[in-house]
Amino acid sequence: xxxxxxxxxxxxxxxxxxxxxxxxxxxxxxxxxxxxxxxxxxxxxxxxxxxxxxxxxxxxxxxxxxxxxxxxxxxxxxxxxxxxxxxxxxxxxxxxxxxxxxxxxxxxxxxxxxxxxxxxxxxxxxxxxxxxxxxxxxxxxxxxxxxxxxxxxxxxxxxxxxxxxxxxxxxxxxxxxxxxxxxxxxxxxxxxxxxxxxxxxxxxxxxxxxxxxxxxxxxxxxxxxxxxxxxxxxxxxxxxxxxxxxxx
Numbered sequence: 259x260x261x262x263x264x265x266x267x268x269x270x271x272x273x274x275x276x277x278x279x280x281x282x283x284x285x286x287x288x289x290x291x292x293x294x295x296x297x298x299x300x301x302x303x304x305x306x307x308x309x310x311x312x313x314x315x316x317x318x319x320x321x322x323x324x325x326x327x328x329x330x331x332x333x334x335x336x337x338x339x340x341x342x343x344x345x346x347x348x349x350x351x352x353x354x355x356x357x358x359x360x361x362x363x364x365x366x367x368x369x370x371x372x373x374x375x376x377x378x379x380x381x382x383x384x385x386x387x388x389x390x391x392x393x394x395x396x397x398x399x400x401x402x403x404x405x406x407x408x409x410x411x412x413x414x415x416x417x418x419x420x421x422x423x424x425x426x427x428x429x430x431x432x433x434x435x436x437x438x439x440x441x442x443x444x445x446x447x448x449x450x451x452x453x454x455x456x457x458x459x460x461x462x463x464x465x466x467x468x469x470x471x472x473x474x475x476x477x478x479x480x481x482x483x484x485x486x487x488x489x490x491x492x493x494x495x496x497x498x499x500x501x502x503x504x505x506x
Contacts, residue, residue: 259287259323259349262316266345266359268493269309270336271468275495276305277329278462284326284374287319295379303459306381306496313492315344326374327355335367382498384484386476387446388415394467394487396435397475401464404431405457410502413477415451418443420475424457451479454502460485463497470495 263269276283276294283296291310297303311317332355339345339359346358354368404411404424408431414421420443422433437443445451466487467473474486480501487495 259320259347260316260318261287261292261314261347263313263345263347264315265313265341266336266339266343267341268313268469268489269345270339271465272307272309272493272495273329273333273336275462275465275468276307277333278465279303279305279459279497280329282326282328282372282374284324286322286324288322289319295381297379298459302456302500303463304379304381304498306494306498308494310492316346323349325349325355326372327369328372331369332357335369338365338367382482384476384478384482384498386478386484387449388413388420388451388477389444390415390420390435390441390475392435392441392473392475394464394471394473396441397473398464398467400433400435401457401460403433405461407431409457410454411457411460412452412454413475413483415443415445415477417445417448451477453477453480453483454504455483455499456502459499463499466495466497469493 279298280296283294285292285294291308293308295306335357340361342361343359348356350356353371355371357367359365400422404422407426407429408424411422411424418437420435424431435441463485470487470489477483480503483499485497
């Protein structure tokens with residue numbers, strides 16, 4: 259396998275985001291692109307990442323390959339990539355991942371690949387009666403606002419409106435987001451849907467806004483949430499987050 263990216267930021271930013279949730283993960287490289295599906299160690303969140311072959315300037319994959327690496331180590335190496343670098347990823351015969359950055363200088367790094375004992379991760383098929391398409395900045399602001407007062411957030415979806423609320427011991431935050439030319443809120447019928455999620459996890463997911471200026475938030479009552487960031491013909495970064503269910 260030898261694949262070359264002219265814009266290293268997509269891979270660099272993606273690995274930086276994913277490594278906050280997952281320490282070690284397996285990449286699958288096939289004819290359509292490079293992908294990763296992984297659960298965080300607590301089994302609360304799943305990340306789905308695809309970097310399409312059309313994103314690469316050179317894409318040489320004779321047969322599908324899998325390679326598992328330590329994402330923190332990969333992140334440290336990718337931090338050294340500059341925006342003007344050509345980034346080459348190559349697997350070697352001695353089970354290493356070679357990473358080359360080439361501009362006015364050529365810098366090479368290599369990482370050992372890992373043997374991961376893990377069952378294959380399957381993306382669950384989820385049905386969502388609430389789907390909100392919005393600017394990723396708007397979502398990030400709402401999450402940051404409510405995280406000032408609490409550790410969890412409640413989303414309420416109803417016709418043409420998304421409410422974001424949080425309650426701490428003393429403080430409360432409440433944000434109303436309505437449908438407009440930049441925000442599309444689709445709900446099934448006239449129902450109201452409500453679910454609570456961990457802000458600690460959501461704050462690790464909203465940096466996906468560095469990859470795409472649009473975010474799609476989907477949820478259901480007391481049901482997993484899905485958050486998607488897409489860049490047409492380039493990449494997909496999705497997260498699935500389990501709900502927090504109160505025992506009262």
